[in-house]
Amino acid sequence: xxxxxxxxxxxxxxKKTIQFTLNGQEVTxxxxxxxxxxxxxxxxxxxxxxxKGCGEGECGACTVIVNDEAVNSCIYPAFKVENCRVLxxxxxxxxxxxHPLQVSFLEKGAVQxxxxxxxxxxxxxxxxxxNRNPEEKDIKTALAGxxxxxSGYQKIIAAVSDAAKKNTINKR
Ligand code: FES
Ligand code: FES
Numbered sequence: 001x002x003x004x005x006x007x008x009x010x011x012x013x014x015k016k017t018i019q020f021t022l023n024g025q026e027v028t029x030x031x032x033x034x035x036x037x038x039x040x041x042x043x044x045x046x047x048x049x050x051x052k053g054c055g056e057g058e059c060g061a062c063t064v065i066v067n068d069e070a071v072n073s074c075i076y077p078a079f080k081v082e083n084c085r086v087l088x089x090x091x092x093x094x095x096x097x098x099h100p101l102q103v104s105f106l107e108k109g110a111v112q113x114x115x116x117x118x119x120x121x122x123x124x125x126x127x128x129x130x131n132r133n134p135e136e137k138d139i140k141t142a143l144a145g146x147x148x149x150x151s152g153y154q155k156i157i158a159a160v161s162d163a164a165k166k167n168t169i170n171k172r
Contacts, residue, residue, distance in 0.1 A: 018082040022047075023091025031078045038062045038073040041088060049089035049118050053147075060146030063119035064088045070126040072145070089118035092125060101125060101163045108159040112150035120146045124160045134164055 014033040019026065022045070031040055038055075041047045041064065050073060053061030057075040064073045065087040066080075093099030101121050104110075111117050120143060127134055127142035134142070139160045140153075148156065 016079055018079060020081045020083060021085045023086070023088060033079065035078040036074060037064070037066075037071075037076040037078045037081060037086075040078040041073060047088050047090050051115055051118055053115070058147075059116075060119045060123065060143075061116055063122045063146065065122050065126055068126065068129060070123045070145075087122065087125075089121060092121060099125070100166060101128070101160070104159040104163040104166070105156070108155050108162055110151060110155040110159040112148075116146060116148040116150075120148065120156055124163070127160070128164055132164060134160070136161065 015030050016033050017028060017030050019028045021027070027045070029040070029044060031044070038050060038052060041050050042052065050064055051061040052074060053059035055062075055074045057072045060072065062072055062074040063070050065071070065085075066076070067084050093102045098106075099121070101124055105117065105121065110120075123143050123146050124139070127139065131138055136157060139157050143153075143156065143160070
């Protein structure tokens with residue numbers, strides 16, 4: 001039997017309390033049962049460094065790291081981060097203490113409009129946590145889900161390669 005519209009609405013607005021580690025800090029937050037991670041980060045927690053592009057899992061602008069894996073937060077159910085570690089661009093580095101990848105992106109001219117940059121950095125970070133000496137093909141594979149309209153990709157690949165060569169990537 002089909003659920004009535006009212007019941008469907010009631011189920012979709014059910015609240016749930018979740019706990020997780022966000023950029024190194026414990027967070028407890030109430031979410032709607034069908035909340036999406038990107039909205040939780042941007043709208044509830046005010047972490048707007050994570051960008052919303054396509055909203056369909058195609059462009060990678062919304063990439064964050066959940067338990068060492070890069071995910072598209074625009075299609076990732078928020079409840080799934082319960083008891084997980086989540087890293088967003090705000091936790092990777094700051095203006096005063098940029099992450100080595102961020103330094104390489106700036107030095108290599110890999111940032112143009114910057115919209116794709118947070119997602120690119122987090123995908124690159126995931127790669128370098130697993131492979132400290134990636135070849136160009138490894139970098140291309142790791143960034144395949146991150147689209148950039150401006151840069152032509154070569155400077156981004158060069159920046160990731162540069163950061164890897166400097167061998168200054170610390171586990172965060
Ligand atoms: S906004 Fe999530 S993949 Fe495009
Ligand atoms: S720098 Fe503009 S989309 Fe990548």
